[in-house]
Amino acid sequence: QSVLTQPPSVSGAPGQRVTISCTGSSSNIGAGYDVHWYQQSPGTAPKLLIYGYSNRPSGVPDRFSGSKSGTSASLAITGLQAEDEADYYCQSYDSSLSGVLFGGGTKLTVL
Amino acid sequence: EVQLVESGGGLVQPGGSLRLSCAASGFSVSDNYMTWVRQAPGKGLEWVSIIYSGGGTYYADSVKGRFTISRDNSKNTLYLQVNSLRGEDTAVYYCARGADAGGMDVWGQGTTVTVSS
Numbered sequence: 001q002s003v004l005t006q007p008p009s010v011s012g013a014p015g016q017r018v019t020i021s022c023t024g025s026s027s028n029i030g031a032g033y034d035v036h037w038y039q040q041s042p043g044t045a046p047k048l049l050i051y052g053y054s055n056r057p058s059g060v061p062d063r064f065s066g067s068k069s070g071t072s073a074s075l076a077i078t079g080l081q082a083e084d085e086a087d088y089y090c091q092s093y094d095s096s097l098s099g100v101l102f103g104g105g106t107k108l109t110v111l
Numbered sequence: 112e113v114q115l116v117e118s119g120g121g122l123v124q125p126g127g128s129l130r131l132s133c134a135a136s137g138f139s140v141s142d143n144y145m146t147w148v149r150q151a152p153g154k155g156l157e158w159v160s161i162i163y164s165g166g167g168t169y170y171a172d173s174v175k176g177r178f179t180i181s182r183d184n185s186k187n188t189l190y191l192q193v194n195s196l197r198g199e200d201t202a203v204y205y206c207a208r209g210a211d212a213g214g215m216d217v218w219g220q221g222t223t224v225t226v227s228s
Contacts (some may be wrong), residue, residue: 036214038156038208045205045221046148046156051214089156091214099169105155 004028004090011079011109020075020106022090023032029100030071033093037066037075040087040105049088050075064069085110113137113217115206121224127188127226133206133219141184144209147191147220149202150221159204160191171201174200 005023010016022035029035048057050066053073061085072090077084089105103104119131131147133140147159160170160180168180179192189206205223210216 032172034213038215040156045218046207046215048210048214048216051210051212051216055212057216066209087155091156091158099171100158100161102146102148102152102156 002079002094004092004101006088006090006103006106008104008107009055009107011111012077012109014080014082016080017076018080018108019077020090020105020108022073022075024071024073024092024101026071027096028071028094029068029073031095035062035066035068035073036091038089044084044110046089048103049055059061080110084108112210115208115217115219116143117204117206117222119126120204120224121198122225122227124196124228125226126169127195128192129161129224131197131204131206131222131224133191133217135187135189135208138208138217139184140182140189140208141188143211145180145182145189146207146215147178147180147189148205149200149224150205151199151216154202157202162189182213193209193224196224198226200224201226 031105039048040046053068054066094101114136144163160161177195205221206219207215208217
């Protein structure tokens with residue numbers, strides 16, 4: 001089964017840097033399909049945070065950055081702030097599913 | 112203002128049907144790909160269906176044959192017909208716009224579907 005694997009949770013103190021990984025396979029990230037990242041606070045709709053691996057939509061702070069390596073992608077958040085506490089999801093396209101794929105999500109806790 | 116507003120959710124018995132609507136403003140639903148994404152209580156995001164600007168449609172295996180995505184360009188509205196509902200279809204259903212540059216850049220507020228007897 002095609003999946004994008006994320007750690008269930010990560011945490012960090014205010015001001016620190018955290019990274020969230022998203023591991024895919026040869027039918028999605030490894031095939032060259034873009035990875036996008038979303039932030040979802042409780043009770044709200046997801047918000048596009050990073051598109052095309054490393055691009056930020058207007059209004060997203062440059063504390064958020066994305067990267068890719070092989071069949072994986074990563075989201076990095078520097079200078080952690082309390083407002084960053086949320087769930088984060090990676091998303092790509094999968095050729096074997098002919099459809100969109102989301103990672104399982106990572107809950108970020110700011111200590 | 113670019114906006115999506117979903118409606119049509121509710122409580123339905125197993126085996127029942129609903130039609131979810133997603134009214135767009137500030138852009139045309141036919142200009143971009145549009146998707147439905149759902150989130151079961153306490154769970155992550157699950158892609159449900161997509162309709163491309165050219166009209167092609169695709170579905171997650173979990174809903175194939177039961178759900179149908181469509182759009183009405185004259186009403187600038189996206190739809191999801193959900194049939195043969197099961198308990199595991201209970202979720203908040205979001206519609207989202209596919210951005211030209213990638214990702215889904217506009218999301219609705221969600222509409223809740225509860226399948227229970």
